[in-house]
Amino acid sequence: MKPKFGIIVFPGSNCDHDAYYAAKKILGYDAEFIWHKEKDLKGSDVIILPGGFSYGDYLRTGAIARFSPVMDAVYKFALGGGTVIGICNGFQILLEIGLLPGVMMKNQSLKFVCKDVYLRIENSGNVFTKSIKKETLKFPVAHGEGNYFADEETLKSLDKHGQILFRYSSADGKVDSEFNPNGSLHNIAGIMNRNKNVMGLMPHPERCCDPILGNTDGSLIFKSVAENIFN
Amino acid sequence: MFKATVIIKRRPKILDPEGKAVEQGAKLLGFNNVKGTRIGKYVEFLVETDDRESAEKEVKEYSEKLLSNPIIEDFEFSLEKIK
Numbered sequence: 001m002k003p004k005f006g007i008i009v010f011p012g013s014n015c016d017h018d019a020y021y022a023a024k025k026i027l028g029y030d031a032e033f034i035w036h037k038e039k040d041l042k043g044s045d046v047i048i049l050p051g052g053f054s055y056g057d058y059l060r061t062g063a064i065a066r067f068s069p070v071m072d073a074v075y076k077f078a079l080g081g082g083t084v085i086g087i088c089n090g091f092q093i094l095l096e097i098g099l100l101p102g103v104m105m106k107n108q109s110l111k112f113v114c115k116d117v118y119l120r121i122e123n124s125g126n127v128f129t130k131s132i133k134k135e136t137l138k139f140p141v142a143h144g145e146g147n148y149f150a151d152e153e154t155l156k157s158l159d160k161h162g163q164i165l166f167r168y169s170s171a172d173g174k175v176d177s178e179f180n181p182n183g184s185l186h187n188i189a190g191i192m193n194r195n196k197n198v199m200g201l202m203p204h205p206e207r208c209c210d211p212i213l214g215n216t217d218g219s220l221i222f223k224s225v226a227e228n229i230f231n
Numbered sequence: 232m233f234k235a236t237v238i239i240k241r242r243p244k245i246l247d248p249e250g251k252a253v254e255q256g257a258k259l260l261g262f263n264n265v266k267g268t269r270i271g272k273y274v275e276f277l278v279e280t281d282d283r284e285s286a287e288k289e290v291k292e293y294s295e296k297l298l299s300n301p302i303i304e305d306f307e308f309s310l311e312k313i314k
Contacts, residue, residue: 059297105303
């Protein structure tokens with residue numbers, strides 16, 4: 001069965017077309033844009049909150065987008081077990097709305113970071129990485145605020161419940177501060193909610209799906225989701 | 232009507248890379264006595280009510296729900312009657 005990806009478009013989203021292109025043109029799944037003023041999710045099986053600068057990143061990243069009308073439907077969809085992927089700015093929105101714990105701060109370097117990074121997969125008991133055979137993935141990052149922060153108690157709880165999905169690492173999976181592009185605590189690049197149906201990550205899988213770009217690691221996430229959400 | 236002023240500060244224990252970078256600039260300019268620079272936000276707006284209590288309640292809720300993120304920030308506000 002072909003999944004349908006619903007891609008939410010906020011004013012200021014700029015990776016929405018990349019996500020649509022990856023899901024529909026490269027991988028051949030159904031995909032549809034959903035304007036942030038809509039109130040229903042058009043029968044989507046997977047919701048993507050794409051990267052960008054929703055509402056100009058004013059106040060705090062993701063702080064205003066979380067109040068967009070469509071987010072009520074996304075929130076209910078997520079609580080009901082629906083699969084939600086927040087990429088970069090989408091991750092920041094998931095944090096602000098409270099579907100994922102923690103907060104994003106400015107990169108420690110105060111610089112916008114735009115480069116390829118390696119991620120070590122920390123958990124395979126979820127739809128996002130279950131079908132992936134590799135131990136590390138190469139994804140591009142492009143953000144100014146990816147410095148993940150949560151208090152000690154939250155970090156312990158994330159660890160205990162297997163909610164940490166990706167950590168910045170070397171190509172062979174060594175996790176160390178030298179591979180951390182933004183200062184995020186414990187090299188965290190991506191996390192899930194406790195039910196493991198909501199994922200947020202700073203790197204961009206949708207930007208590395210097309211073989212012509214020389215890296216298709218991102219497509220592994222889309223394929224894993226497609227293979228596992230109906231099981 | 233009231234004029235509300237909200238100041239949002241990063242909690243003391245939370246690292247403030249922006250404040251650090253600005254302080255480096257201060258040192259370069261020769262302000263050698265400057266220490267502990269922290270960057271926050273200042274927001275002002277009007278509240279259309281004559282009842283101070285309900286104005287306070289509204290400003291507090293607005294600050295909690297949108298203007299600040301309680302995980303890393305604290306806020307304080309003041310109200311000034313203007314009409």
